[in-house]
Amino acid sequence: MRDESVRDVTARRMWVQRLVLVGTALGIAVLMVRCANPVPPSGGPRDRTPPRITASDPAQGAVNVSGRTLRLAFNEYVNRSSLREALTITPFVPGELAFSWDAREVTITFPEPFRDSTTYIVELSTDFSDVQGVSLESPLTFAFATGAKINSGTLAGRVVDGYSGAPQAGVDVLAYAQTSAPAAMAAWPERPDYQTQTGEDGTFRFEYLRETTYYVVALRDNNRNRRPDPLEPMAVPPRVQLPADSTQPPVPVPWLLARVDTLAPTLQRARAESRARTAFVFNEPMQVHRATLDEWTLIDSIAQDTVAIRGVYQQAEAPATVWLHTARMQATPHVLRVPRGGLTDTLGTPIDRERLRFTASAAPDTVRGALQALLPEPTSTDTLGYGALPPRARPRARFDHPVDSTVVRRVVSVQDTAGAAVPYHLTTVDGTEHALHIQWPPGGRVRIVGNPRNRPDTLQVRVRRLPASALGALEGRVMVVDTTWTTSGDSTTAAAPRRADSLNTASDKRSLRGRRWVQMEPTRPQVPVRPRMQPVGSDSTFRFEQLPEGEFSFRAFWDVDGNKRWNPGRLAPYRPAEAAAWSAQPTASRPRWTNVISAPLRIVTLSSSALYDTVYVPQRTPPAHR
Template identity: 25%
Template sequence: MPLPARRTPQAAFQHCLFLLLMLVTCAQEGAPPGGQPDTFAPYVVNVMPPDGTIRVATDTSPVITFNERIDLRSLVDAVFIVPLIPFKIKSNWDGDEITIEFEESLQKDKTYVITIGTTVRDRRNNRLTSAVVHAFSTGALIDQGEINGMVVMNQRPAVGAFMWAYNIRMKPSPDPAEIPPDYIVQTGEDGFFRFTNLSLESYRIFAFRDQGRDRRYDISRDPLGVPTRDVILSEEEISSGPLWFQLAVRDTVAMYVSATRVVHNRQVGIRFSKAADAETAADTDNYSIVDTEGGDTLEVLTAYRDMPDSTSITVLTAPQTLGRSYSLTLSNLRDYEGELIDSTGNTTRFTGSSREDTAPPELKTIWPANRARDVPLRPDIRFTFNEPVTMEDNAVSLVDTSDQIVAGTLAWTSPTTAVLRPDGNLVGNSQYTIHILINQIHNLADQQLQNSKSESDSISYLFSTVDTTEYGMISGLIADEDSTATGSINISISNISYRNNTYRTRIPSPGSYRFDELLPGRYTVYAYRDANQNGRFDFGAVAPFTPAERAIVYPDTIPVRSGWESEGIDLRIRP
């Protein structure tokens, strides 16, 4: 028998290299090169015990099988089990099957719900197209209670918000910052949520957006929604909804003075821990400045909340004495939510200055802006200055294309903001000019308005009014299912297609509403019942529990077209 031919060293090396490349290629995971990328969503093939199973053993370990390997990291924040019970997730070698191992025995005669959220993904980042909800019971029956509703924030659907439900028979005063819930779900892409398989009990539900992604409610940063009512499920009413939630950050710490700065010998700036209420900030009776040595009072001439920094207030005083120590106390000052300033943080000190006010006043903003288009026919022309100023009668004027002055009324809405309102409607699709005479506008130190654009003694701004043939309309009916409710209904619509222009109206009771003179675009519609008639939406409180005011957002955006009326946009406020 002939002996096999011997390989040369070079041939042996090439043979080994070939085998190594084959080994590496075969060991690689994922789709082979070439062809279409994997864009198919994973899905659940099987769950054991099956959905609806009763008399499940208290030591069971549910098994969930997917059609393909799952990214196990995506399961960490995607699997919810209620009632809450600690558990671990283990995977098989192929990664397409997980086992849920409970760290303690299940309760007897209890319905459990496993929810697998849409954040579960495969190795190609394809996600589940819809959540999987699976229920089983350790008793002879499966609970059938249901609660559904919607969560919004800034009048938009709140996607992925946590919904925490508490059995208030067992937890009569639930606080999501302190007490874990009995049931958990999340909102979907449309902001809607749905609890299923609830026991027939009384529930209080809170909504929040988990900014820290730690499955906990952080009162300092997570926007929270308080319910408009508690829910009672019974044999007669096994389901309830829709409930409605509006999210907002709840800052329960009272406002306090955080810093004080002397600008010059007639001006003091005060910074607060949160935004101040403009009305109480402008009341000079809320300020007391006393010389700490002699006890003399330093007069407060005017005060106002700064724009746009609503956490700062400017106080103008009589001339201060250089080096003198002053104590400033604020009383009856409220924050933007109407809460009083903290009585332990309402006093500050500053040292008097001899520095004169040498800076001229500035025009910070004007509306409409220069060369603005589609301005309404009855605009409020707003001038905002960096400090209080005085204007002579003809300091500002509005003229048309014929250089004729448009009659109007000038009013001050704050010490730094003036509004010029035309007495009648302007002409549509026309150009107008705002003239400002800088030598007729002075601050309290009698310094003339600064013209940063040129050395001219006047400033001019142009704008064009809207073409009224472009206008569309929105109309509809608002009903309230609570026949005993009182208070007007505040309605607002926002054009999300065009700079988020917002229009508001108020009707005294349920009935018809209508918005005319709307620019084309897509609009959101929002309404709430102002039960306490304070002119703003009240978000409610966790403790002591105060229900939020009832409100509603139209579920779809409304298209507005030129010359057309979008009618039948009806809203129903639930109890």
């Protein structure tokens, strides 16, 4: 008995010792974590205040500084890894920075002593946060100099979305000094001279710049390499040369941020489905420009015969695939010749080649189009279950492959509320989607029934045509606000805006080439409404009619290149974005009424900005590799 008691006591002691060891190890681990990234005690109200710098050495504005260290003190514990990501020092510091932490302070040691007669700018971007994850609302910036004075140049502006006009926060803004007249160059500069970031309201401000001119680019630098890359949203400056000095006002024209797709769509594979049908699969959604179809040609590479093209179409569920329907082909190599601009991505960039090669299949063509959907699907219905249809809209029957009107009429019927057949005729563009032009019965209500052969159930939509008494109109005005920047000596000032109510009354004819367009977008419609676009009248007014009750927003732009599409510009060679304007708030449409938008759409331009200059960024030695 005594031996068993001794064994029990010994076992309990060993168990307690193990618990002590485990607890000690956990305590050491927690202590190490807290030392790596200190965390304040929990409890109390939630921290919503971003961190700030309480002291620095060198101090803000210090001159004649020497050494190689920079000390920053903060008002609270900060996320140390975020400081490394958010820190930018100008001019660029080659080599590795060393970080030494002491509670709320950090000492940053440069690999070499500070340069002589240089202004250093230290900025923490909005990526910098405290340990609670509260980030800066706008960048923190301070400067010191190793010479007798600090550079005093400033340059400010605003970045907005090019399509909606919404302010863009957290966008990187890069400034490249122009030491000589801009000209074409072989490669983009390896790094910017200065960098900052936009705040919550989309504004940015460079301070402590050398007083010269700059090429200023805004971009969402997703890969953090401080240079514009394909598919990254970016904005070109409203003018190729922007001066910076101590009296510089903000640039009055915003930077318009948009994704600029300079990469041509690439054919990934050609899939021969049959001897009359081939699918071309691309790496992104595509658009077929049907006005060019008469110029498309298909050649049998062996026989050198031309094969008739019966149709080119796409399927809604596979926008990256383009189908080619032809006369019977031999199972030999073929070449499809597509004219320039005949096949593009959704942003208008044409394919990277104009000859698409494939080998046809010998399999018979057994494809038969099947009904996929009846459109539009009502977003809301009345008490009888009928969705409203605006006058310009037509019900549509969508098939997966092209069919003729005989097939549509065999599977789609239109009935009135009593079940009697309602006459209709059909129109189509490519055979996959057919618009139903209905002879509306009294009361304007019909039931559209589809009987697809590939599914046991039927498709059905109920629609009612809106009467004229339920429709209204919206009208407004587009004004040109010509803001002049005049440069005199080393200073630049912004003069009072000059307004031009029409193309004919503007003072700067060169900058007013092109035509103005206005786009209407439903923001809160009670019935489905497609966006519309129309040119602005010669009297600078516009009017959209037959609108159902709801709210609509507007956007105007200056179509300089004449393609009826807003152009976000180009970085190299430089071309400014087409000027644009947006309605400040949606405007409501009322039945049997014409409402006027609350304020004119003001397209702001810089009068001395040449719209077709093909100049580039400052001359710089290109990097050895990208």
